[in-house]
Amino acid sequence: MDMSFTPEQIAFRDEVRKGLREIMPERIRKKAELDQSFENEEVMEWHKALHTKGWSVPNWPKEHGGPGWDATQRFIFSEQLELGGAPALSPFGVSMVGPLIIQFGNDEQKKRFLPDIAAGTKVWCQGYSEPNSGSDLASLKTTAEKDSDGNYIVNGQKTWTTYAQYADWIFCLVRTNSQVKKQAGISFLLIDMKTDGVTAKPFLTSGNTYAFCETWFENAKVPKENLIGEENMGWTYAKALLGHERTMVAGVGISGRMLLRIKRMAKNTLRDGRPLLEDPTLRAKIARLEIKLEGLRMANYRALAGAQLGHAPGPESSILKLRGTEIQQECHDLAMEVMGHNSLSWFNEPGTVPPRQEAIPSNFNYVRAATIYAGSNEIQKNIISKLILGLPNG
Amino acid sequence: MDFELSDDQKMLVDTVQSFCKKESPTERLRKMRENPIGWEKKIWQQMGELGWLGVAFPEDVGGLGGSFVDAGLIIEQLGTTLVPEPFIPSVALAGSILQAGGTVAQKEQFLTPMLEGSESLAVAYLEAQSRHTVTDVQTRAEKTGNGYKLTGKKRWVLNGQGADHIVVSARTGGETRDTDGVSLFVIDPGMKGVSVNTVTCMDSHKAAMVEFDGVEVGEDRLVGQEGQARSLLELSLDYGATAACAEGAGIMQAVLSMTRNYLTEREQFGAKIGTFQALQHRCVDMFVETELGKSTATMAMIKIAAKDANERKRAVSAAKSQLGTGGGFVTRQGVQLHGGIGVTDEHDVGLYFKRMHILSALFGDEEFHVARFASLPSFEEHVATDPLAG
Ligand SMILES: Cc1cc2nc3c(=O)[nH]c(=O)nc-3n(C[C@H](O)[C@H](O)[C@H](O)COP(=O)(O)OP(=O)(O)OC[C@H]3O[C@@H](n4cnc5c(N)ncnc54)[C@H](O)[C@@H]3O)c2cc1C
Numbered sequence: 001m002d003m004s005f006t007p008e009q010i011a012f013r014d015e016v017r018k019g020l021r022e023i024m025p026e027r028i029r030k031k032a033e034l035d036q037s038f039e040n041e042e043v044m045e046w047h048k049a050l051h052t053k054g055w056s057v058p059n060w061p062k063e064h065g066g067p068g069w070d071a072t073q074r075f076i077f078s079e080q081l082e083l084g085g086a087p088a089l090s091p092f093g094v095s096m097v098g099p100l101i102i103q104f105g106n107d108e109q110k111k112r113f114l115p116d117i118a119a120g121t122k123v124w125c126q127g128y129s130e131p132n133s134g135s136d137l138a139s140l141k142t143t144a145e146k147d148s149d150g151n152y153i154v155n156g157q158k159t160w161t162t163y164a165q166y167a168d169w170i171f172c173l174v175r176t177n178s179q180v181k182k183q184a185g186i187s188f189l190l191i192d193m194k195t196d197g198v199t200a201k202p203f204l205t206s207g208n209t210y211a212f213c214e215t216w217f218e219n220a221k222v223p224k225e226n227l228i229g230e231e232n233m234g235w236t237y238a239k240a241l242l243g244h245e246r247t248m249v250a251g252v253g254i255s256g257r258m259l260l261r262i263k264r265m266a267k268n269t270l271r272d273g274r275p276l277l278e279d280p281t282l283r284a285k286i287a288r289l290e291i292k293l294e295g296l297r298m299a300n301y302r303a304l305a306g307a308q309l310g311h312a313p314g315p316e317s318s319i320l321k322l323r324g325t326e327i328q329q330e331c332h333d334l335a336m337e338v339m340g341h342n343s344l345s346w347f348n349e350p351g352t353v354p355p356r357q358e359a360i361p362s363n364f365n366y367v368r369a370a371t372i373y374a375g376s377n378e379i380q381k382n383i384i385s386k387l388i389l390g391l392p393n394g
Numbered sequence: 395m396d397f398e399l400s401d402d403q404k405m406l407v408d409t410v411q412s413f414c415k416k417e418s419p420t421e422r423l424r425k426m427r428e429n430p431i432g433w434e435k436k437i438w439q440q441m442g443e444l445g446w447l448g449v450a451f452p453e454d455v456g457g458l459g460g461s462f463v464d465a466g467l468i469i470e471q472l473g474t475t476l477v478p479e480p481f482i483p484s485v486a487l488a489g490s491i492l493q494a495g496g497t498v499a500q501k502e503q504f505l506t507p508m509l510e511g512s513e514s515l516a517v518a519y520l521e522a523q524s525r526h527t528v529t530d531v532q533t534r535a536e537k538t539g540n541g542y543k544l545t546g547k548k549r550w551v552l553n554g555q556g557a558d559h560i561v562v563s564a565r566t567g568g569e570t571r572d573t574d575g576v577s578l579f580v581i582d583p584g585m586k587g588v589s590v591n592t593v594t595c596m597d598s599h600k601a602a603m604v605e606f607d608g609v610e611v612g613e614d615r616l617v618g619q620e621g622q623a624r625s626l627l628e629l630s631l632d633y634g635a636t637a638a639c640a641e642g643a644g645i646m647q648a649v650l651s652m653t654r655n656y657l658t659e660r661e662q663f664g665a666k667i668g669t670f671q672a673l674q675h676r677c678v679d680m681f682v683e684t685e686l687g688k689s690t691a692t693m694a695m696i697k698i699a700a701k702d703a704n705e706r707k708r709a710v711s712a713a714k715s716q717l718g719t720g721g722g723f724v725t726r727q728g729v730q731l732h733g734g735i736g737v738t739d740e741h742d743v744g745l746y747f748k749r750m751h752i753l754s755a756l757f758g759d760e761e762f763h764v765a766r767f768a769s770l771p772s773f774e775e776h777v778a779t780d781p782l783a784g
Pocket of ligand 1: 129134160163211212
């Protein structure tokens, strides 16, 4: 047994660091160093910069523009991005619809959509959730009916559609058959956001950002070429995607960086004239969180080592999202505690609080979502309870 | 990175597993309450012959030349049925001191017979005032013409009641809490002036309160350099903590599995209690802690051999602290989800609960290891690492 990276993997990590420093635009680097939040156009600028290096779609096969990295290299790459505070790319094209098209799309669709996703020239969003279909996603009601030419007419409402206001395309789960079991009547459609009848209206989130939208479809006409795979198979495709990249969901890099920020803040914050980091109670709190993260990292390494050998995800991988998102939230809780009175507002006025602290109160709110989206933590527990522990159905 | 078990390791785990089932199910632990030392020499001998005791020691002292990961795998399995033989005090605590600090002659005399299973060992390091600080020692060893004379009281000596030799920490210089001045000696319980009082711990294991009243030993009984025992003792307790994490991982798996089974059998309100979502989620929380416990125990088992003591301490402290929180949670919830039967002596879940408490309390509790983790250089060095900042 061995928990260290090989010399080749360490060399790879150094190459990644060097490469990232080289391609990172000055303006983004400055913001990253100060742990600030990024605007959509900065995220896309960064996406394009990564693309010049061939690094924008690390999880795609080589033939579609991926760098041909293995599971461990992908982990190292993403951890370096997270640790460095680089803008997180929009996952909808790169990690969701892209891999789905690669797996289930036809050649025409691959040619048409994949290059733009890789290059960051088209932005995607995800149209799954509806006002009355969240955790029980398969109950969704947005309909797609065939017209005489075999094209689809889409009607209904999606919601919580992250960054739909910036998106060129949306991938949707829609109902094409309401006579069968709910999962069996769902299809997977790609819809151009400029289609007549499609409107996205941004929501203000509790983090004071416009991070998601309500998205309406009123007789939106979608060409039949935009159907992925077969009609009524959409649920199967979407589920297949859930199993992808389970070794990436823990966010050990994100929380690692957050811990670093917490310590740095605690070092620079005085209480009774002494650095707060010297306070044994606070130190213990930080240490407990870091220890939790070490445990998560180790579980992540075990999952990764298994994936590297091509094993099916073991039980350890199912805890990564659950524990990883809890730790992300705890990191923000602790950061807010260390900030003290600096945590009271949104800091629209530069100079109110140290620049490194500016983004934290907003993220403290937004990170609540980490345990809600992508299968809430309660849903994760239901799944583990059934699939891993084999507990009986109610 | 590689966490696969080798074929040899898989075989080892299988052998230990079937031993636990056949030779030492939990019922045996209850029987051992009647045994004056709490365990059986014939089983210990068998473990020695199978190579289990020496698995992590080099061949020149009679070991198999493996790593502590192998030992950890054995201890983890022994934990699943609470096998009472003194693996931790003999192999982890005393074995690590003798291996790291003993002379060739001392290894031959004290270590090899233990690895063969013909003898067992103990380490007497705790005193009434000492809590987890290894140099908080009042027992004194005065220099005599040709050796030392030991006087003092040691408490909670694990396997002190059964050991053939006891490694004792005693002051050869300095004051009670000085970091220097502590030395280690091997004494035999039969020596003049040694008195051993057996106590029964709540986990059905036994330990001893050991007193030394002018016990005379020769210079050949000094282990390591005089006055410099601190790092050996810290190493020894880290081995103890790592072994505790391994055993704890076995306990958590056993408790999770028995609780899960109970939820699928027990009925109330006309339904299996495992259909109640509150209990399903609690059981998942137990599963999460168990997986983390396995992961951190593995980390400690690997890092215990690190050349850099701080790297070792960081991993061991993280793992031991996780054992305190996660192991405590799993065993407490294990009892809770069994209802009334869970608080009877007849049911196994209580045995695991008690053993977990002992493992948490020994070799530095959660609080100690959190504080140690926070005092290591890595805790502050971390502040300065920023991979993209040039
Ligand atoms: C910031 C953010 C961004 C998002 N972005 C997108 C996006 O881009 N595209 C998209 O399609 N969706 C998106 N979502 C939606 C997200 O997937 C849903 O919020 C999620 O599936 C939960 O659904 P819900 O909000 O309707 O909550 P509900 O399903 O109504 O859940 C309410 C509460 O009940 C619990 N609960 C529900 N069912 C069970 C059960 N069976 N057992 C136990 N507890 C249960 C939940 O865990 C939760 O705590 C986003 C959400 C957020 C917060």
